[in-house]
C-alpha cells in the first residue's frame with residue numbers, strides 16, 4: 001500500500017526527532033543538550049551529565065543532591081539476585097550476565113512494567129543507573145572467584161564502582177582521585193550518541209510500550225556486537241596481537257585494506273563521523289596523562305599511536321574518511337585502571353545508560369509516538385502452488 005522507500009541500515013533516514021544530542025559528523029562536533037562534550041568532560045561528573053541528558057537541563061544544587069541521594073539509596077541489588085551469579089559459568093561473558101540481570105530487575109520491580117505509572121519513573125531511572133554498576137562489579141567478582149564488595153554510601157558514584165570492583169576483604173581499595181576523574185570523563189564521553197544501534201534498539205523496543213528495564217536489556221544486547229560497543233574489547237585484543245607479532249603496524253593496515261581478509265581496523269571508522277571523532281581526541285590525550293601519572297608504560301599505547309599514524313597516511317583510510325573512534329583508545333585507560341578486557345563493553349554500557357534512558361523517556365513523553373514498524377521490499381515468489389510431499393523433487 002502506497003510508496004515504500006528502501007534505506008537498509010538507515011543510512012539516510014531519520015527514525016525520530018530528538019532534542020537530546022547534537023552531532024555534526026562532518027565537523028566532529030558532539031553536544032549534549034547543547035553543551036559541548038569537551039566542556040562537560042572537563043567540568044562535569046557522570047552523575048550530573050546523566051541528569052542533564054535525562055531531564056534536559058543541568059541540575060541546580062538541590063536537584064543534584066536529591067538525584068545523587070536517590071542513586072546512593074538504590075545501589076543494592078536484591079539479595080536473591082546475588083544467587084543468580086551462581087548459575088553462570090565463571091567464564092561467562094559479563095555482557096551476557098548484564099543483559100539478563102537488567103531484564104530480571106523488571107521481575108523484582110514489577111511496578112515498572114506499567115509505563116503509564118509516572119510516579120515510578122524517577123525511581124526506576126535511579127535503580128537502573130545505580131544497580132547496573134553493582135551488577136557489573138559483582139559479575140567481575142564472580143568471574144575471578146572473589147567475594148562481592150557491597151556498595152558504600154559514603155563514596156561517590158565512580159569511587160563506589162571502583163571500590164566494588166577492586167577492594168578485597170583483606171585490604172581496602174585506595175581510591176585515587178585521578179582515576180575517579182578519568183573514569184568520570186570516559187563515562188561522560190560515552191553517555192549519549194543519538195540514534196546509534198543500541199539507542200535505536202531501546203527506542204524500537206520501547207515503542208511497543210515495553211518497560212524501561214526490558215528496553216535497556218535489549219540495548220545492552222545490541223551494544224555487545226563488535227561493530228558497536230564490543231569494538232573496545234576487540235581493539236585491545238587487536239593491539240595485543242600486533243604486539244605479539246612484533247609490532248609491525250603496516251602489516252595490519254595492509255590486512256585491513258584487503259577485502260578478502262575479513263579483518264577491519266577495530267576502533268576505526270564511523271557511520272556519522274567523517275572527521276576525527278571528538279571523543280577519541282579527548283580519550284587519547286587522557287590516556288597519555290593517566291598512564292604517565294600512574295607510571296605505567298603500556299606498549300599497546302605506542303602501538304596504537306603508530307597504527308593511527310600509519311592508517312591516517314594511507315590513501316585507503318584517507319579516501320574513505322576513516323578516523324579513530326571512541327573505542328580506539330578507551331581500552332588502554334581501562335587496562336591501566338585494572339579492568340580486564342571482557343569488562344570494557346560493560347563500561348560502555350554503564351556510560352551509555354543515561355542516553356538510553358533519556359531517549360526512552362523522550363519517546364514515551366511524546367504523545368505522537370507510534371509503534372516502530374519498518375516496512376520491507378518483498379523479493380520472494382508472488383504465489384506458488386502447494387506441492388504434495390510425494391510429488392516434490
Ligand code: CMC
Pocket residue numbers: 196226227228229230231256257263264265266267268269270271272320322325326327
Ligand atoms: N577498517 C577497514 N575498512 C573499513 C573500516 C575499518 N575499520 N571501517 C570502514 N571500512 C571501509 C568499508 O570496508 C567500506 O569500504 P568500501 O567503500 O570499499 O566498501 C567503507 O570503509 C565504508 O564502510 P561501511 O562499512 O560502509 O561503513 P558503515 O557506516 O556501515 O560502518 C562501522 C561503520 C563503525 C561499523 C565501520 O567503520 C567498522 O566496522 N568499524 C570497525 C568497528 C568499530 O570500530 N566499531 C565502533 C564504532 S564507534 C562506537 C560504537 O558505535 O560503538
